[in-house]
Amino acid sequence: MLLVAVPGDLGNQLEAKLDKPSVVHYICYKKTENFFTLWLNLELLVPYAIDCWIDNMRQWWSGATRETTTSEELHTTGGKLRQMIEEMAEKAGGPVVLIAHSMGNMYTLYFLNQQKQAWKDKYIKAFISLGAPWAGVAKTLRVVTSGDNNRIPLISPLKIRSQQRTAVSTTWLLPYDHSWPKDQVFIKTPTTNYTVKDYEKLYSDIGFRDGWLMRKDTEPLVSDLTAPGVAVHCLYGNGIPTPEAFQYSDMFPDVEPDVVYGDGDGTVNLRSAVQCKRWTGQQKQPVALKELPGNEHVNMLTNITTVDYIKTVLFSP
Structure with a gap:
């Protein structure tokens, strides 16, 4: 039996080889001879060097030049994943x-939704979902x-915000009204x-249309x-204070907010993590939910309960 792992944001690794016409700071490299680790390399997140990192990590997106849509990009990636499987x-x-x-x-669900049932029956034994x-x-x-430094003290949230806003995938993960109360204030x-x-x-009020x-x-x-x-095994952490709402002063949006916490794994809110339960009865394949009390979003990857599961x-047969 083989498995295919599809990592999330913090589980990814990105290497870069530079050849740029200009840089944002004199200490930044325009060109490198070899590939180097860009994400996640904490050595690049120190003062001044972070300006180079932000410029290298920025994604260029324009509503006026959207020749390739997000779905088309996912379709291309999905073809490669299908071939590998x-x-x-x-x-x-x-x-x-x-x-x-x-x-x-999210990528895996999109991929599976694009495949014919006969293909899934032949090639997919199960889908194990961790912290979805x-x-x-x-x-x-x-x-x-206002930006989020993921608890890395060297980074100013406002500084890194310029890079984070360029990531289209960030907007993909805004709360959805199919599960959150329409009157809940975030x-x-x-x-x-x-x-x-x-x-x-x-988006209009924060100047990011x-x-x-x-x-x-x-x-x-x-x-x-x-x-x-396909058969689904949905594992999720709970019992850890997880951001649920944010209160800003009159300096909004250029100030760090006071955070209101709820239940979850420290990143994914419990309300979101358990939505896989709706598939019970919607498909003939089994859907199992496994609660991981006290498991943090990233640490659940090495938790012995997760590994044993x-x-x-x-x-299994």
Whole structure:
């Protein structure tokens, strides 16, 4: 039995080789002879060097030049993933187990929704979902509004915000109204409350109108949470204070907010993580939920309970 892992944001690694016409600071490299680790390299996040990192990590997106949509890009990536799964299944002599973490679950769900049922029956034994943000996560609203340094003290949230706003995937993970109350306030300022129905106004008020176009690009991809059509094992952490709402002063949006916490794994809100339960009865394949009390979003990857559960799925008949 073989498995295919689809990592989330913090689980990814990105290498770069530079050849740039200009730089934002004299200490930044225009050209490098070899590839080097760009994400996640903490050595690049120190003062001054972070300006180079932000410029290298920025994604260029324009609503006026959207010749290739997000869905088309995912379709291209999905073709490569499909080919890899088929090759691995042929070598192993049987179907594979897909394991995804964090945002990787959204990509995996989109991929499975594009495949014919006969193909899934032949090549996919199960889909193990770890810490999935099925209904989005509240903390992404802080990311696009005032930035989030992921608790790395060297980084100023406002400094890194310019890079974080360029990531289209961030807007994909804003909370969805299919699971969150339409009157729940996520961002509160002295003059305005923002709910799941106020994203267009929020993006306008923070001076980031392209963000609304990015949201419209990504929202339809898996917003209906169509059942994947394969056996699902949904593992999620809880019991850890998780950002649920943000209160800003009159310096909004250029100030760090006071955070209101709820339940979850420290990143993914519990409300979002358990939405996979809706697939019970929507597909003939089984759907199992496994609660991981006290498991943090990233640390759950090395938790012995998680590892043992994966082994059980891998080696089951």
